[in-house]
Amino acid sequence: MLLLQVLIVTLTWSYGYSQITLLQTPLSFTRTVSKSARMSCKTSGFNFNSAYIHWYRQNPGAAPKRILYIGSGSVSMDEGFDSKKFEARNDVSGSTSNLRVHQLTEEDAATYYCAVWDHTYGIKYFGSGTKLFVSNIQARLNVSMIQVLPPSSEQDGKVSYMCLIQDFYPNVIKVTWEDDKKNAEENAVHEEIWDPDANQKSYSMSSWLTVDKNNNKNYSCKYQHESKDGSHPIESPDTPVVSQTTEGCINKPENGTTLSTDITDSFMHRTAYLIYIVLLLKSTMYYVIVLFFIYRMQSPIKHRGKKP
Numbered sequence: 280m281l282l283l284q285v286l287i288v289t290l291t292w293s294y295g296y297s298q299i300t301l302l303q304t305p306l307s308f309t310r311t312v313s314k315s316a317r318m319s320c321k322t323s324g325f326n327f328n329s330a331y332i333h334w335y336r337q338n339p340g341a342a343p344k345r346i347l348y349i350g351s352g353s354v355s356m357d358e359g360f361d362s363k364k365f366e367a368r369n370d371v372s373g374s375t376s377n378l379r380v381h382q383l384t385e386e387d388a389a390t391y392y393c394a395v396w397d398h399t400y401g402i403k404y405f406g407s408g409t410k411l412f413v414s415n416i417q418a419r420l421n422v423s424m425i426q427v428l429p430p431s432s433e434q435d436g437k438v439s440y441m442c443l444i445q446d447f448y449p450n451v452i453k454v455t456w457e458d459d460k461k462n463a464e465e466n467a468v469h470e471e472i473w474d475p476d477a478n479q480k481s482y483s484m485s486s487w488l489t490v491d492k493n494n495n496k497n498y499s500c501k502y503q504h505e506s507k508d509g510s511h512p513i514e515s516p517d518t519p520v521v522s523q524t525t526e527g528c529i530n531k532p533e534n535g536t537t538l539s540t541d542i543t544d545s546f547m548h549r550t551a552y553l554i555y556i557v558l559l560l561k562s563t564m565y566y567v568i569v570l571f572f573i574y575r576m577q578s579p580i581k582h583r584g585k586k587p
């Protein structure tokens with residue numbers, strides 16, 4: 280019986296959750312000191328006209344603090360935040376709340392969240408956040424440093440594709456996979472992000488998609504980053520070998536095969552090295568994130584469970 284109750288609570292809770300959405304853009308925003316930053320929170324699933332949108336700031340390693348809330352045409356600032364610095368406006372026709380942060384200082388480097396209360400259930404919904412970087416380095420992502428590698432090994436009838444994106448800044452990126460019909464592929468995706476030189480100016484990431492060997496779909500790796508959005512198809516296995524063989528052929532016209540094997544070898548070596556680094560990082564990060572979400576999901580369930 281208790282199990283049934285818990286199940287119903289969980290179901291209605293996730294049902295409610297899927298109704299209200301807060302989509303924050305951009306994923307990240309990078310500006311130098313004293314400039315301004317702007318971000319948006321596009322909402323759906325509730326009556327925007329009568330709602331109050333709350334904006335929070337979370338500095339690294341600190342709890343989120345509310346900056347202000349906005350609704351019914353007025354803005355209420357929280358203590359310690361200056362209305363000259365934080366400017367919020369609601370665009371009612373677009374159900375969107377916009378926040379501007381002026382005169383950026385190092386302290387403004389934080390993640391900003393919009394949120395709304397669902398009074399029926401007493402649940403507060405948060406957007407996914409916009410991370411603000413106050414930095415002299417410009418946001419960048421070099422499209423020619425993206426590789427989408429065809430599957431190189433097979434296990435239990437499954438193959439893995441890898442999307443490798445190197446040398447971007449800042450380290451906020453969203454990568455998804457799509458098939459030819461633009462359907463998102465959500466199964467068995469792993470991703471890792473790392474900082475090869477630990478200098479925090481250049482990041483790399485990889486995302487793996489594991490699918491059935493014979494599903495006959497062409498996938499592409501779709502990326503969203505502050506500096507660029509786009510989609511990259513899987514490279515045909517021949518392309519890189521052919522283009523490099525052309526050069527090799529001039530020196531050794533009779534011996535093209537050896538050259539292809541060399542390239543394949545170095546390619547395999549590089550992939551193995553990347554997988555090794557990534558697996559090291561993976562084990563710790565993954566559990567921390569999962570624990571965090573379990574913790575966050577459990578609090579509202581308990582809260583609702585106590586209601587008559």
Ligand SMILES: *[C@@H]1O[C@H](CO)[C@@H](O)[C@H](O)[C@H]1NC(C)=O
Binds near residue numbers: 422423
């Ligand atoms: C992007 O990467 C390619 C290949 O490494 C390089 O030749 C090119 O200069 C880079 N472009 C920028 C804008 O950094």
Ligand SMILES: *[C@@H]1O[C@H](CO)[C@@H](O)[C@H](O)[C@H]1NC(C)=O
Binds near residue numbers: 459495496497
């Ligand atoms: C995948 O791409 C190849 C080459 O472009 C094409 O011939 C094939 O029909 C595509 N497969 C699917 C399932 O669309």
Ligand SMILES: *[C@@H]1O[C@H](CO)[C@@H](O)[C@H](O)[C@H]1NC(C)=O
Binds near residue numbers: 534537
């Ligand atoms: C490639 O060249 C090497 C020496 O240059 C030779 O030993 C080998 O047999 C050649 N392989 C093929 C397939 O021609």
